[in-house]
Structure formats: structure tokens, C-alpha cells
Amino acid sequence: MAGLLWAGQGLAxxxxxxxxxxxxxxxxxAETPTELRLKHPxxxxxxxxxxxxxxxEDGDTVAPARPKPTIASVPDNGLLGSGWLTDWxxxxxxxxxxxxxxxxxxxxxxxxxxxxxDTEERWNHxxxxxxxxxxxxxxxxxxxxxxxxxxxEPGSPRFHFTGGQFVRDDFKxxxxxxxxxxxxxxxFAATExxxxxxxxxxxxxxxxxxxxxxxxxxxxxxxxxxxxxxxRQHTVAFTNAYHPSLRESGMFRNITTxxxxxxxxxxxxxxxQIGVTNExxxxxxxxxxxxDFNYTSSLVWRL
Numbered sequence: 001m002a003g004l005l006w007a008g009q010g011l012a013x014x015x016x017x018x019x020x021x022x023x024x025x026x027x028x029x030a031e032t033p034t035e036l037r038l039k040h041p042x043x044x045x046x047x048x049x050x051x052x053x054x055x056x057e058d059g060d061t062v063a064p065a066r067p068k069p070t071i072a073s074v075p076d077n078g079l080l081g082s083g084w085l086t087d088w089x090x091x092x093x094x095x096x097x098x099x100x101x102x103x104x105x106x107x108x109x110x111x112x113x114x115x116x117x118d119t120e121e122r123w124n125h126x127x128x129x130x131x132x133x134x135x136x137x138x139x140x141x142x143x144x145x146x147x148x149x150x151x152x153e154p155g156s157p158r159f160h161f162t163g164g165q166f167v168r169d170d171f172k173x174x175x176x177x178x179x180x181x182x183x184x185x186x187x188f189a190a191t192e193x194x195x196x197x198x199x200x201x202x203x204x205x206x207x208x209x210x211x212x213x214x215x216x217x218x219x220x221x222x223x224x225x226x227x228x229x230x231x232r233q234h235t236v237a238f239t240n241a242y243h244p245s246l247r248e249s250g251m252f253r254n255i256t257t258x259x260x261x262x263x264x265x266x267x268x269x270x271x272x273q274i275g276v277t278n279e280x281x282x283x284x285x286x287x288x289x290x291x292d293f294n295y296t297s298s299l300v301w302r303l
Contacts, residue, residue, distance in 0.1 A: 014038075015057040016048060024048065079303055088116040088123070093273055095298035106133045109296045122150040122159075130294055142294075143168040150185065157187040161199060175210030179203060179243075181221045192229070199223040203243070218246040219253070233263045245283075254280045261300065269302025 016024045016036065024046060026038035036048045036056075078086040091113045098106035111128040125147050132140040148163030164180040183201015190196075201221045208214040223241040230236060237259045245251040255278070262272045279292045 013058070016053055017055045017057070018048070018052050019054050085114055085116075088114045090114045090303040091269070091300050092303055093296075093298040093300045095296050097297075104133075104135055107131070109298060111298065119154050120152055122152060124148045124150075124163075130296075139171075141170050157190075159185045159187065161185050161201070173210045173212045174207035174215065177205060177207045179205045183221060194229075195225075195227040197225040199225070199241075202246075205243075217248075219243045220246060235261045235263075237261075248283075251282050253282075271300045273298045273300045 013027050016038065024038060024040060026040040026046065028036070029039050029045065030037040034050050036050060036053065038046045038048065040046050076086050078084045079090055093111040093113070095109045109128065109130045111126070114125040116123040127145045130140065130142045131138065144165065144167050146165040148161060151160045153159060162182045164178065167177045169175070181201050181203025183199060185197055185199040188196040188198060199221060202218070203221050204216065204218045206214065206216050221241060221243055223239065226238040228236045239257045241255045243253040258276045260274045264271050275296045277294045280290055282290060284290050
């Protein structure tokens, strides 16, 4: 009992100021590298995390708060540690669905996405594969590879771009299609939550390998790209590319893509992506739908 009384008389009275401005006056009961335990006259025992403390005052002495621990940045060793695509934002997506019973069907979509941006250039890459089966037979199968590069002008909203897309579709008359385009763009808005880009240029498509003869068609490009960070966990990306034909009046293609990404675990880079893509083409044969619509629900994770 005498020892406890002596220990109680030796407790140091301090005033602790927290990062949010709150102040606590009490006696120091115990200290560790990460915690400070106070005996408050009203609240009783109070435990305060060291990284939440701004200052500790004891009479005329003010002790600076312990520095917050820092997390060392992990160097980027590229895709799967190969050194390829270093400092790019790389993601993988996978979606599978199906049914078995009176009818059997299966749907799979796999994708790889990579983006890079610095003060001089901006790259965007998308590779996606879709496949549907019904009653054991493949009813749809598409491979799409798209790459675009924006050449930036530091301090200016203007940029120039060059891009293209290759599509392999065994269920289309053309079989293979290559689209190339180039032009100039303008950045209408750029904040932490919004980015809005406009594009205008020229290009051409070339088809081969299908039932129809190979076709070469020059065309224009008028496009818009929008990225919206709705919140810390939700991001929406929207693109629309309008391609009027330079050879045939009234003929055009219009491609619309919407991707909604929900971050589930930022530390692991895991999330959920819901995507919608539609291509409207006026050159399709009569009786064939002019809309080519795809929707996906996939798990995504950082590579």
C-alpha cells in the first residue's frame, strides 16, 4: 500500500493536444512507443495513440509529438516482376457465369488493362476476350486489342493522339478488322475528380479473313472521353467514338463504352468492374442487328 501511494504521488500531470485540436488534461499512467495512457479526472483512464498527438505540455515545457511512422514505398518491378510496363497502372479482370439444368450455357470474359501518364505522354491499353457457349456450342467469341497514345503539351490543354484497335470475331462476316486513327485533342476539364477530353481526327479500317471480301474504308473520328471519381471507392469511365465514312454518305460506326469500377480492397488492389460496350454499324447487312452489345461483371485486381 505504501508503494502504491508513493507511485501515485509521482504521476506527472500533462496537457495533451490532439491533431484535431482537442485537449486532454490528466496524469501520465504509462507510456509506450505507440500509446500514451492518461488518468483523466472525469473520463478515467484514457488511451491516446502517439500518432494522433500534436503536443504534450508539462508546466512550461512543451514536448513535440513523436513523428508519425512512415511506410517505405515499394519499388515497381513491372508486370509480375518482369520489368515490363514499369510505373504503369496494370489491372486484370475476370468474369464467369453460367447455368446447368434444362439448358446449359456459359459466359467468360477476360481482360488486361494498362495505363501510363507523365508530363509528356499518356498511354491507354485494353485487351479483352469474350466467349459464350449454349448447349455445348460456341455462339459468340471476340478478341479485342486497343492501344492509344496521347502526346501532351506541358501547360497546354491541347494534345495529339495516335491509336488503333484490332478485333477478331469468328461470328462476323469480316473475321478480322484493324482500325487506325490519328488527330488532335483538347482537355476541357481536369480536376482530382473529373477529366473530360475531346478528340477529332481521321483514320481507316481494313477487314480480311471473313466471308466477305476485304474492305478498306477511310473515316473520320469524333470522340469524347470522361473519367469521374464519384468517391474514394467508385470510379466511372465513359468513352464514345463516332466514325462517319468518308466514302459513303450516311454510313457510320459509333462505339460507346462505360466502365464502373468499385474498389473493394485498396491494399490488395481488388475490386469489382461492371462494363457495357455497344457498337452501332450502319454497314451491316439487312436483317442483321446493327447493334453489337456486350455487358460484363468482373473481378479486377492490380498486377
